[in-house]
Amino acid sequence: MPGKKIRFQTFDESASPMKRPVALAAIAALLLPAALPAQSPAEPVFSAAAVRAHVDFLSDDLLKGRDTGSEEHEIAARYVASQFEGMGLKPGGDTKEGKGGWYQRIGFQKTERTATPGTLTVTGPAGGKTWAHGTDVLVSMNTAEPALDVSAPLVFVGYGIENARFGLNDYAGLDVRGKIVVALRGYPKGLPSEEGAHLSATKAQAAQAHGAIGMLSVGTIQSMKARPWSRMVHFADEPDFTWVGVDGKPFDEAPGIRASASLNEPAVDAVFAGAPTTIAAIRKQADKAGGKPKGFPLKASVRIKIESRSERVTSPNVVGILPGSDPALKDQYVVLSAHLDHIGVTPAKPGDTPETDRINNGALDNAAGIATMLEVARAMAQAPVKPRRSIIFLASTGEEKGLLGADYFARHPAVPVKQIVGNVDLDMPLLLYPFTDVIAFGADHSTLGPIVAKAVAPMNVRLSPDPMPQETIFVRSDHYMFVKQGVPAVFLATGFANGGEKAWGEFLGGNYHHPGDDMSQKIDWDAGARFAEANYRITRAMADSDTPPAWYQGDFFGDIFAAGAVKAAR
The missing domain is CATH 3.40.630.10 (Zn peptidases)
Incomplete structure (x- = not known):
């Protein structure tokens, strides 16, 4: 079961012997079909x-x-x-x-980071500050852009979900064309879990449909308990994989979202500096059953830079x-x-x-x-x-x-x-x-x-x-x-x-x-x-x-x- 996409690493056996393999048992397992007892018609064994x-x-x-x-x-x-x-x-x-x-x-297509870490720079009322990937920001790679450099204004979009069936329209009244959206992780409390999981998993497609070019993810009280920042950082340097179609193109469900990242508290505070509603108030509202924080333009902009390299496997x-x-x-x-x-x-x-x-x-x-x-x-x-x-x-x-x-x-x-x-x-x-x-x-x-x-x-x-x-x-x-x-x-x-x-x-x-x-x-x-x-x-x-x-x-x-x-x- 995936937590996130997992790091690919070739093991050098000469460098680290680790545990002793159970080779004979492994080879013997190949003979299993001939060694198993026959089944009776009524009760399979x-x-x-x-x-x-x-x-x-x-x-x-x-x-x-x-x-x-x-x-x-x-x-x-x-x-x-x-x-x-x-x-x-x-x-x-x-x-x-x-x-x-x-x-x-x-x-x-397997895409990995280069020796140069990605960076995210927030420029707002308090000036500008840059974080390197793996600190208080996790910058995602773009399989289609090995030298990514994207800058855009920010718009907070609540959970970033829209679905008429559940009365959700987080993009109502917001212009996000050519901008980077900031969305809460997860989905509103009280939403059925499986439907909510699906809507949460398709936020990038929703942002793309409204013309956004990037997405930043911000934790809620609930999501930060379920998946602490330390757990997210644990997988920060793993490669990105996607399958390649018969046309030779890497598959991407939301190619219009060129840049994305997850933010920890110092970066979150910089993004919401001068906002009409504080992130603390937004999280408090989101933590209530049915809480649906409304979106608004933010006073900050973001620049995301990252270099990557790809190979085919x-x-x-x-x-x-x-x-x-x-x-x-x-x-x-x-x-x-x-x-x-x-x-x-x-x-x-x-x-x-x-x-x-x-x-x-x-x-x-x-x-x-x-x-x-x-x-x-x-x-x-x-x-x-x-x-x-x-x-x-x-x-x-x-x-x-x-x-x-x-x-x-x-x-x-x-x-x-x-x-x-x-x-x-x-x-x-x-x-x-x-x-x-x-x-x-x-x-x-x-x-x-x-x-x-x-x-x-x-x-x-x-x-x-x-x-x-x-x-x-x-x-x-x-x-x-x-x-x-x-x-x-x-x-x-x-x-x-x-x-x-x-x-x-x-x-x-x-x-x-x-x-x-x-x-x-x-x-x-x-x-x-x-x-x-x-x-x-x-x-x-x-x-x-x-x-x-x-x-x-x-x-x-x-x-x-x-x-x-x-x-x-x-």
Whole structure:
């Protein structure tokens, strides 16, 4: 699961030996399909040992964190492809000379900072002051402008959101053409979390539509608690990735926003110097339910400068297909997805020794999700009666760089997107406790909600609502890219009951995106087998039902992204 786009780093093994790889166990895992017990028709068997073996291989030190574009990610992709082939799945990747392969090869543009740090200069009533990137400002790179130098007046635009459905119009009465907008992070309190997360994620497009050329982000009381400045600075120097289209152009949803940055308090104070309303008053209003601070022109202007360099790299999605058994339904597809990439190796810091562990192994994020998908695929492939609809198993790349592999696949799918009827995404199942509930982010928007609840009920597992809306998880996992193409989708995770809340809190505050996310954790492998069973039941229910999943009538996402689709009554 991405926090922000994560730094790419090649690991020099000779410089830092770190942990000893478990090579023999990793190689042995390649033989898994032949070693698993047969399933009975009525009760598929899900193996805790198989889940462990997959995670053991994919999170081994030899794979150095499976960073997008790395040789080690390529090894992980070949491992998944070999598993698919051993199960008898059909390749769903690129076609070459009339023959399909397992890999959907994606070109990426990787953009990095030069030795010259970016700067942001505020000029206002108190004079001018400049901050370097990584201090009290975080200056974003522009993949299209390696030598960026933008100056413009500032306009405060509240949250920078407009949506008639929720009565939001933060640009009303404001002229931002050719200017840089200043927007609060997040969305108004009281707005539904998933709708709010989507509107928050599309602020740049809204600013572009009104003619702005840049955007500055300012924290609210709530957002600064959820994501402190120190946590944001931790990812300040990572490269920027975007996929490259068949036309050779890097993809950018808001190319008109040439410059952007996030501001900490000293820079915020300079931006709001002499403003008719203080930032403290604005934050106090924003912290109330339904608080919608109104925008106004600011008395300051900003100059943003940054130099960057870019290169092209490639990385594959891995795609396997299990054909459906029903002649009337086999041309409809259910997608079960999980991201294969992780964040690679942390750059050395002052004080690190040759023994310092810098490999971000990604055992739970997301080797565990891939292991779950592989167990479901094996059970499906071995079932005496195959699913009625076809199943696409997708191991995506570039999730940690901004959901890029899933976005590319959803826009360039193995089959026409209108034939994809639903998606379940598996990202970072927290297999640290015997879970008794699951969270299906996005379940309230389509019939996938009751499908999930009914499918896991025989396991004495219940479906719970989003317990951490402040994290805006709905827009931070791969299923969101299918939603944007009109496909009903959910992201499934282990829930907060039976010790889950404590486990989630400790993981997100500790081993998440850290070298500690490795096999030394007290992983509950029986929970892994149980999670695979839950996802088998869910995927099978989607594939075997007489009617496919459907958006609910009047649903926010269904209306935006699937206006012409058949809808279901709530």
